[in-house]
Amino acid sequence: MPFIPHTEQQQRQMLAEIGLTMDGLFADIPADLKARSFHLPAGLSEMEVRNRLAELAGKNSVDLTLFLGGGFYDHFIPSAVYSIISRSEFYTAYTPYQPELSQGTLQAIYEYQSGICRLTDMEVSNASLYDGGTAMYEAMMMAMRITGRNKVIIDDSVHPIYRVMIHSHTQNLPVDLNETHCTNGLANRAEILDRLDDQTAAIIVQNPNFFGCIDDFTDLAKAAHEKGALLLVSCYPISLGILKTPGAMGADIVTGEGQSLGMPMSFGGPYLGFMAARKEHVRKMPGRVVGETTDREGRRVFVLTLQAREQHIRRDKATSNICSNEALCALTALVYLALLGKEGLKETAQRCADKASYAYQRLTAIKGVEPHFKARWFFNEFVLDLPCEAADVIARLIEKGFATGFPLSRYYKGMENSMLICVTEKRTRQEIGMLAEAVESVL
Amino acid sequence: MVVEGLLYTKDHEWAKVEGDVVTMGITDYAQEQLGELVFVELPQVGKQLVARKEIAVVESSKAAGDVYSPVTGTVTEVNSELGTKPELINEDCYKSGWICKLQVTDKKSLDNLMNAKKYQEYLDTL
Numbered sequence: 001m002p003f004i005p006h007t008e009q010q011q012r013q014m015l016a017e018i019g020l021t022m023d024g025l026f027a028d029i030p031a032d033l034k035a036r037s038f039h040l041p042a043g044l045s046e047m048e049v050r051n052r053l054a055e056l057a058g059k060n061s062v063d064l065t066l067f068l069g070g071g072f073y074d075h076f077i078p079s080a081v082y083s084i085i086s087r088s089e090f091y092t093a094y095t096p097y098q099p100e101l102s103q104g105t106l107q108a109i110y111e112y113q114s115g116i117c118r119l120t121d122m123e124v125s126n127a128s129l130y131d132g133g134t135a136m137y138e139a140m141m142m143a144m145r146i147t148g149r150n151k152v153i154i155d156d157s158v159h160p161i162y163r164v165m166i167h168s169h170t171q172n173l174p175v176d177l178n179e180t181h182c183t184n185g186l187a188n189r190a191e192i193l194d195r196l197d198d199q200t201a202a203i204i205v206q207n208p209n210f211f212g213c214i215d216d217f218t219d220l221a222k223a224a225h226e227k228g229a230l231l232l233v234s235c236y237p238i239s240l241g242i243l244k245t246p247g248a249m250g251a252d253i254v255t256g257e258g259q260s261l262g263m264p265m266s267f268g269g270p271y272l273g274f275m276a277a278r279k280e281h282v283r284k285m286p287g288r289v290v291g292e293t294t295d296r297e298g299r300r301v302f303v304l305t306l307q308a309r310e311q312h313i314r315r316d317k318a319t320s321n322i323c324s325n326e327a328l329c330a331l332t333a334l335v336y337l338a339l340l341g342k343e344g345l346k347e348t349a350q351r352c353a354d355k356a357s358y359a360y361q362r363l364t365a366i367k368g369v370e371p372h373f374k375a376r377w378f379f380n381e382f383v384l385d386l387p388c389e390a391a392d393v394i395a396r397l398i399e400k401g402f403a404t405g406f407p408l409s410r411y412y413k414g415m416e417n418s419m420l421i422c423v424t425e426k427r428t429r430q431e432i433g434m435l436a437e438a439v440e441s442v443l
Numbered sequence: 444m445v446v447e448g449l450l451y452t453k454d455h456e457w458a459k460v461e462g463d464v465v466t467m468g469i470t471d472y473a474q475e476q477l478g479e480l481v482f483v484e485l486p487q488v489g490k491q492l493v494a495r496k497e498i499a500v501v502e503s504s505k506a507a508g509d510v511y512s513p514v515t516g517t518v519t520e521v522n523s524e525l526g527t528k529p530e531l532i533n534e535d536c537y538k539s540g541w542i543c544k545l546q547v548t549d550k551k552s553l554d555n556l557m558n559a560k561k562y563q564e565y566l567d568t569l
Contacts, residue, residue, distance in 0.1 A: 308482070313505070317509070
């Protein structure tokens with residue numbers, strides 16, 4: 001049965017009405033992107049489908065020991081997270097436009113927003129965005145709306161995928177994007193300050209940056225503010241258990257990928273973009289915002305607020321074309337944070353840092369393995385230089401059962417021998433020892 | 444309610460002309476259409492605008508609307524009281540609910556405005 005609502009006759013009528021042929025209608029789509037044929041194989045039975053999918057799934061390496069980070073992290077997820085978020089009241093909840101029947105969802109989002117604000121040390125948070133990259137793009141557009149300027153400075157120590165996303169989002173927009181080049185693991189102060197002027201809307205940086213190095217952007221916040229520009233910081237939420245917060249540095253908008261807060265690493269997501277800002281900028285912020293109020297009987301209740309920023313009211317002048325959020329992922333982050341608590345988050349972050357430090361010592365003790373950046377603080381990721389191409393070493397380590405590191409040459413020129421290694425609280429001393437032995441054996 | 448002596452636009456802004464200075468706001472019709480205002484985004488002093496360009500944004504609990512400059516000129520003063528009391532526009536849109544003052548730089552831009560009688564006639568057609 002074809003799931004196409006209109007008949008061939010209707011199609012002909014519509015095409016005749018606009019004076020086009022079917023090919024003419026789709027002429028703008030390049031030939032190489034068009035489907036060559038729609039002849040699909042005959043259907044399979046459920047059992048055959050299951051077998052086929054199991055066969056395909058079997059090609060994945062699911063039992064590797066992970067030392068791979070680069071923006072997405074293998075943290076322990078307490079079982080209670082799934083038990084709570086999979087309750088049908090949460091799982092099937094839809095857009096909470098009607099507060100009188102969406103109090104549970106609205107309260108969960110409100111508490112998520114409170115959690116993000118406490119974590120980042122900022123005043124307001126939205127109900128979440130799609131992922132860390134879109135959140136950064138939205139923050140950039142927000143900074144341009146606030147300042148009425150269109151020049152943006154972004155350091156290349158910011159996640160390469162986020163920068164690719166910003167480039168593709170802005171290629172047809174009047175944005176003057178300036179990329180600076182990180183020096184010895186830190187955002188390039190000289191280049192950034194050289195580009196910073198009274199036409200600049202924002203400086204975008206990341207902490208810890210893509211190389212795992214820890215920075216303090218207080219100086220950049222001050223410099224940006226002196227020119228009337230904003231400082232945008234992307235951060236790794238788990239690291240905030242022990243690191244100086246973007247809020248304390250003077251950041252104006254904070255974004256990040258929230259996957260590390262209770263979500264598994266999964267190709268394609270769903271992931272969680274978070275965004276928090278100073279209160280004075282709330283009306284320029286994209287996305288849903290839940291606020292607390294009282295009903296006519298004086299009870300504490302929650303509603304979507306400041307909706308005039310959004311597409312269903314503001315139409316083409318809305319702050320963003322994103323009018324949805326990642327509600328279930330936001331709930332996951334909230335439940336994870338609540339289960340860990342303040343001390344639990346601090347302890348998790350400390351363990352990541354301690355174990356990464358131990359791994360760094362073990363690995364740099366191997367002959368021929370050197371730290372790429374000299375004398376740099378890192379959180380739970382660091383860059384090592386190998387005596388040969390990193391991609392080859394990584395491939396050989398997969399055979400030994402380790403997903404070890406990210407080959408930096410994929411995004412950075414001249415880093416063919418460098419790999420980014422990540423250690424979370426899940427890795428044991430024994431696993432780190434086995435990794436060191438495996439690395440030594442393949443060099 | 445339409446006030447005599449003021450000039451009006453089709454987008455429901457009013458303008459009070461005193462020499463080269465124009466005080467502007469939104470009309471009673473506009474504030475009533477919007478409902479209770481919760482926020483007004485004011486222009487920056489010094490901003491230069493041509494007539495019919497966006498000058499401010501008014502936001503109610505159910506809608507947001509752009510306010511357009513009735514004339515070509517430079518913003519010389521804004522009603523900063525609206526920052527904390529946007530409801531002044533609902534209460535008294537022609538007096539305490541004024542939005543900003545402009546130094547007119549192109550007198551011809553005044554020619555396109557309607558007087559009270561014409562604006563009332565225009566409202567009657569809506």
